[in-house]
Amino acid sequence: MSLSTLQIPTARVFEPLLKPARYKAAWGGRGSGKSRFFGGLLVEDSLYHKGLLSVCIREVQKTLKDSSKRLIEYTLSEHRLGEADGFKIYEDRIKTPGDGVIIFMGMQDHTAESIKSLEGFRRAFVEEAQTLSGRSLELLRPTIRAEDSELWFPWNPRKRTDPVDVMFRGGSPPTGSVVVRANWSDNPWFPAALEQERLDCLRSNPDQYAHIWEGDYVTISTGAYYASDLARARSEGRIGNVAADPLMPIKAYWDIGVSDATSIWIAQFVGREIRVLDYYEAVGQPLAAHVAWLRDNGYDRAECVLPHDSAQRDAITAIRFEDHIRSAGFEARAVSNQGRGAAMKRVEAARRVFASIWFNEKRCEGGLSALGWYHEKRDDARNIGLGPEHDWASHAADAFGLMCVDYEAPPAAKRKLRLEPGHKGSWMSV
Ligand SMILES: Nc1ncnc2c1ncn2[C@@H]1O[C@H](COP(=O)(O)OP(=O)(O)OP(=O)(O)O)[C@@H](O)[C@H]1O
């Protein structure tokens, strides 16, 4: 093969990673082509930058079988690159044109001293980067320091707190990062065997589907109320680009946290669809902050719908809230008291209507991960469920459930509830 003819086809999703960048990150579910993309790029860079020193890294590499060596060998053979082109495969390394080399190693075998042998390397390809420890990342970043050096990170996310997720998805990725999300649906060469695996997973292991195939964080596997509904929504394409209908009213469903988080879902009911457009959450902020968010995001005409479960909440706080929201210029109403077991009633309502729900993925990211996590508290000793766990995810889930209850309610039941003047703590409909 000659230089001018190397053409590695690239899926569109990876195109932003073709131009030079200090950090190239690609995260997503299985079979999205992440490994093949970076393998191809490494071969290409080795061919065009004579003498390039590259290292393929894993957190743990017990033998070369655990390494990316086979991937690189396969890529070379696929493009008929061999000794005539300057590549030569050795037992533990691959020689590349102009006295370059690709080596393979595990971070756990390195110390702060030994890692220094990598100074001068200009490509670090960190495969399965979700397993990379914080220590490894700290060792690696300053080591790969040569002019025009690049660090590459493909990974399948597990937890929001994994170091690679914190680094690239934690809100302030390092300067010079290009981050893409890639899933099976972005892979034009997605093989039939993997498609079969995907469909089998959807059927037999729906709780894990979004994690394995769509790149979501792991959700709790037993007792997660919405795991399979979310998996279905994803596979049916109901989590993606959802736009507001400018002619339809906008509703804002609140869960009011007096001392903890306040959550708001923004939704429209359009025909038989519930379009969930946005999600907001804040801890320890005054009402003015929530209202400002509504205004700043174009929801200044939203009808605010508030919970009213006297079992969990102080009626006076709720009514004050409603008044405050009204005096801020919003329409507001409370959904009537659902009495005992309100949380489970919300879950049941949500499950009934879930198939009609569409989510704007970008705007609802935080809310979606909370819905994925929302789960039953269990007493393992007695093997019984104790109702929904109250944790960081339950506020989002409560406000979401409120929306579903409200959607289900026949129009007559949606009349406004107001506190009767001069009457303490009881409700009348008007
Ligand atoms: N450029 C390509 N040319 C031909 N086939 C490709 C290409 N990219 C991906 N594929 C096909 O897609 C499959 C999945 O690609 P790859 O293994 O790179 O995905 P991945 O995102 O690394 O998956 P995993 O999360 O399982 O590690 C490959 O086995 C191959 O069949």
Ligand SMILES: [Mg+2]
């Ligand atoms: Mg891979």
